[in-house]
Amino acid sequence: MTIDRERFLQILHTPRYHQFLGLELVDAEEGYVKLKLPFRDDFLGDEAGSYIHGGVIAALIDIAGDFALITHFGRGLPTVDLRVDYLRPGQKHEDLYAVATTVKKGRTLSIADITIENSEGKKIAVGRGLYNTATA
Amino acid sequence: MTIDRERFLQILHTPRYHQFLGLELVDAEEGYVKLKLPFRDDFLGDEAGSYIHGGVIAALIDIAGDFALITHFGRGLPTVDLRVDYLRPGQKHEDLYAVATTVKKGRTLSIADITIENSEGKKIAVGRGLYNTATA
Amino acid sequence: MTIDRERFLQILHTPRYHQFLGLELVDAEEGYVKLKLPFRDDFLGDEAGSYIHGGVIAALIDIAGDFALITHFGRGLPTVDLRVDYLRPGQKHEDLYAVATTVKKGRTLSIADITIENSEGKKIAVGRGLYNTATA
Amino acid sequence: MTIDRERFLQILHTPRYHQFLGLELVDAEEGYVKLKLPFRDDFLGDEAGSYIHGGVIAALIDIAGDFALITHFGRGLPTVDLRVDYLRPGQKHEDLYAVATTVKKGRTLSIADITIENSEGKKIAVGRGLYNTATA
Numbered sequence: 001m002t003i004d005r006e007r008f009l010q011i012l013h014t015p016r017y018h019q020f021l022g023l024e025l026v027d028a029e030e031g032y033v034k035l036k037l038p039f040r041d042d043f044l045g046d047e048a049g050s051y052i053h054g055g056v057i058a059a060l061i062d063i064a065g066d067f068a069l070i071t072h073f074g075r076g077l078p079t080v081d082l083r084v085d086y087l088r089p090g091q092k093h094e095d096l097y098a099v100a101t102t103v104k105k106g107r108t109l110s111i112a113d114i115t116i117e118n119s120e121g122k123k124i125a126v127g128r129g130l131y132n133t134a135t136a
Numbered sequence: 137m138t139i140d141r142e143r144f145l146q147i148l149h150t151p152r153y154h155q156f157l158g159l160e161l162v163d164a165e166e167g168y169v170k171l172k173l174p175f176r177d178d179f180l181g182d183e184a185g186s187y188i189h190g191g192v193i194a195a196l197i198d199i200a201g202d203f204a205l206i207t208h209f210g211r212g213l214p215t216v217d218l219r220v221d222y223l224r225p226g227q228k229h230e231d232l233y234a235v236a237t238t239v240k241k242g243r244t245l246s247i248a249d250i251t252i253e254n255s256e257g258k259k260i261a262v263g264r265g266l267y268n269t270a271t272a
Numbered sequence: 273m274t275i276d277r278e279r280f281l282q283i284l285h286t287p288r289y290h291q292f293l294g295l296e297l298v299d300a301e302e303g304y305v306k307l308k309l310p311f312r313d314d315f316l317g318d319e320a321g322s323y324i325h326g327g328v329i330a331a332l333i334d335i336a337g338d339f340a341l342i343t344h345f346g347r348g349l350p351t352v353d354l355r356v357d358y359l360r361p362g363q364k365h366e367d368l369y370a371v372a373t374t375v376k377k378g379r380t381l382s383i384a385d386i387t388i389e390n391s392e393g394k395k396i397a398v399g400r401g402l403y404n405t406a407t408a
Numbered sequence: 409m410t411i412d413r414e415r416f417l418q419i420l421h422t423p424r425y426h427q428f429l430g431l432e433l434v435d436a437e438e439g440y441v442k443l444k445l446p447f448r449d450d451f452l453g454d455e456a457g458s459y460i461h462g463g464v465i466a467a468l469i470d471i472a473g474d475f476a477l478i479t480h481f482g483r484g485l486p487t488v489d490l491r492v493d494y495l496r497p498g499q500k501h502e503d504l505y506a507v508a509t510t511v512k513k514g515r516t517l518s519i520a521d522i523t524i525e526n527s528e529g530k531k532i533a534v535g536r537g538l539y540n541t542a543t544a
Contacts, residue, residue: 015182055194059191130353240359327425
C-alpha cells in the first residue's frame with residue numbers, strides 16, 4: 001500500500017459519519033480492503049426493527065470502495081456514482097463485512113467492486129462505485 | 137394517496153435509522169414526495185468536517201424513492217437496486233431536500249426518480265431506485 | 273446550440289453503427305435532443321421475432337444522451353457509464369423515439385437523462401449516462 | 409447445465425439482432441458463459457471508424473448476462489435493468505469476448521456480472537444485469 005496503516009485508520013475513523021457507523025478495519029492490501037460494520041440498533045430500517053437499512057448498506061458500499069482505492073492513492077476520493085444491488089436483508093444483530101477490490105485504477109476515474117456479506121459469508125448486497133481520482 | 141397522512145408519518149418516523157436521520161415530511165401526493173433532511177454534524181463525511189457523507193445522501197435517495205411509491209402502495213417496499221449520481225457536495229450546515237416521483241408503478245417492480253437539492257435549489261445528487269412491489 | 277445542424281447530422285449519420293441503426297434527428301436544441309429509430313427486422317431480439325432487442329435500446333439511450341451533450345460541446349463524447357431500466361418491450365414494427373436532456377454539464381463529467389418511447393408516447397425504457405467532457 | 413448445447417446455440421443464433429452481431433459460443437457451464445463477438449465494420453462507433461460502439465458493447469453485456477442465467481433456467485429472460493462501465497475503447501479489428509457469471513439465482517430476480525475483454529485479456533468494459541426469472 002502507498003499509505004501507512006496509521007494514516008489509513010485515521011481516514012477511516014475521523015469523519016463523523018464513519019464514527020456513527022463504527023467501522024473497523026479487518027484487512028487491507030494494495031487494491032483490496034475488508035471492513036467490518038458491527039451491528040447497532042440505530043441501523044435498523046423497518047418499523048418492526050428486524051432489518052438493517054438499505055441506506056446503511058449503501059454507505060458501507062461507498063466507503064469500502066473508497067478505501068480499496070485509498071490503498072493506491074493514499075487519500076479519500078470523491079464518489080462520482082454508485083450502484084447497489086440488494087440480495088437479501090441484513091438481519092438485526094448481524095455484523096456486516098464489506099470486501100472491496102479495485103476494478104480500474106485510472107488517472108482521472110477509478111472503479112471499485114464491493115460485496116457485503118454477513119458473518120456466515122452470505123451475500124447481502126453487491127455494489128460498484130466510480131470515484132474521481134483526477135486530483136490524486 | 138392510498139395512505140393517510142398519519143400512517144405515512146408513522147412509516148417515516150418509526151424506523152431507528154430514520155430517527156437518526158431526523159427526516160421531515162415537506163409534501164406528498166400520489167406519486168410524489170418531498171422530504172427534508174435537517175443538517176446534523178453526524179452526517180459529515182470527511183476528516184475536515186466540511187461535507188455531508190455520500191452514504192447519507194444515498195440513504196436519503198433510497199428513502200425518498202420508497203416514499204414516492206408508498207403513496208401508491210400504502211406500505212414500505214424492499215429496494216431491489218439503487219443508482220446514485222453525485223453532482224456536488226452537500227455542505228456543512230446545509231439542509232437537504234429530496235424530491236421523488238414515480239417513474240413506473242408495476243405489479244411486481246416499480247421505479248422512482250429522486251433529486252437531492254439544497255435550500256437554494258441546487259442539485260446535490262440524482263438517483264433512481266427499483267423497488268419490489270410484488271407483495272403489495 | 274454551439275454546433276450547426278449540418279455538423280450535428282454528420283456526427284449522427286457517419287459512424288457505421290449509427291448507419292446500421294438508421295437514426296433520424298427529430299428535434300434538437302441546447303441541452304435537448306429527440307431522435308427516431310425507425311423499425312428494422314434486424315433489431316428483433318427474441319427467437320419468435322416479436323420484440324426489439326434490449327441491446328438496441330441500450331445503444332439508442334447511449335447515443336441520445338451523447339447527442340444531448342453534443343448540443344453543448346459540439347463533438348461526440350466518450351461514455352463513462354450507462355444505466356438502462358427496461359419498462360416494457362419495444363414491439364415488432366414499432367418505431368422508437370429517444371428524448372434526452374442534460375442533467376449536469378460539467379467541465380470533466382456530464383450527465384444526460386434519456387427516455388425511450390414508442391409512437392403513442394408509452395415509455396419503453398429510461399436511462400442515464402455519464403460522459404467524459406474533460407477534453408472538450 | 410439444465411439446457412442442452414444444441415438448444416443453447418439455437419437461442420444464441422436465432423434472434424435477428426444476434427445474427428447481426430454474429431455471436432459465437434466459446435464456453436458454457438452452470439452459471440458461466442463465454443461468448444465471442446468477431447469484429448465487423450458495422451460495429452464502429454465514431455466518424456473516423458476507430459472504435460467499437462458502446463452500444464454494441466452494452467448489447468454484448470446484456471446478452472452474455474442473459475446466457476449465464478440461461479444455463480440455469482433453460483430459456484431467455486427479460487432484462488429488468490443493466491449497468492455498463494466502459495474502461496477502454498474496443499479497437500477496430502478487435503474481436504471481443506464476454507465472460508458472464510451468475511451473482512444471484514433467484515425465484516423472481518437474478519443477477520449476472522459481465523466482463524468484456526479483448527483477445528489479449530485487457531478489460532474493455534464491466535457490466536451487471538438484473539433479469540426477470542419470475543416465470544421460469
